[in-house]
Amino acid sequence: MTRRTEQHPDPTDSRIGAPIFSTWRVGTPERQRLAAEAIGRTWERRPWPTSDLLGYHVYAGQDGSTLMHYSQWSSPQAFEAFVKVHRQERVDEIDTAVPGIERVGLRRYRRYRSRERAAGETRVPGHVVTVRIDFEAGGEGRREEWADLVLKAVEDDPEGHAGLLSAHFHLSADGGHVLNYAEWESSEAYDRALAAPSTDAWERVRTYPGVAGFTGSRYTHVLGLLPG
Missing domain, CATH: 3.30.70.100 (Alpha-Beta Plaits)
Structure with a gap:
């Protein structure tokens, strides 16, 4: 059934x-x-x-x-x-x-790490975002470190990511990219996070060596x- x-x-x-x-x-x-x-x-x-x-x-x-x-x-x-x-x-x-x-x-894929929903969280995701992060050839070992940097940047910026309910980092089986599957309270919450001033932590994420490009999609x- x-x-x-x-x-x-x-x-x-x-x-x-x-x-x-x-x-x-x-x-x-x-x-x-x-x-x-x-x-x-x-x-x-x-x-x-x-x-x-x-x-x-x-x-x-x-x-x-x-x-x-x-x-x-x-x-x-x-x-x-x-x-x-x-x-x-x-x-x-x-x-x-x-x-x-x-x-x-x-x-x-295989899931690497997640920012899980907080205990007692009752908000229903109104917006799902996936971001594919491609790495240059030979960058397989860099994917985990890059995901770690993102999670640290989110932890250091709780106000800017108040609408983020969860984020799940998946490593592609072919070794070429990371897929972040993220649940947001709303599209407006995601837009506010994108418009927030950048921090040193986020600059390290954006300029990380070996990253070939980002592709984001909303669902x-x-x-x-x-x-x-």
């Missing part, structure tokens, strides 16, 4: 051995809505494929043209088994409902699926 949830995922769940993020380009806000509805129908019509899939969440990009997918797997092998047996029939049904979806990337959580 597959059931829906409005709750956001918990990236710190110790059972997650293979977090996977992917992106679909669908073109318009209306097609975002139709594709998310098709995903929900397709999954709800079928039994949950395996207990090794802990959760599957879909987000609408505020660019009006993309969907981000975040699935939480117990292991890479469990995901590969799903692809072999269950994935294609779901893809075919969704593509029949919403033709022309462009699947532009699927990336595998709204539109679909959560869990085993029933």
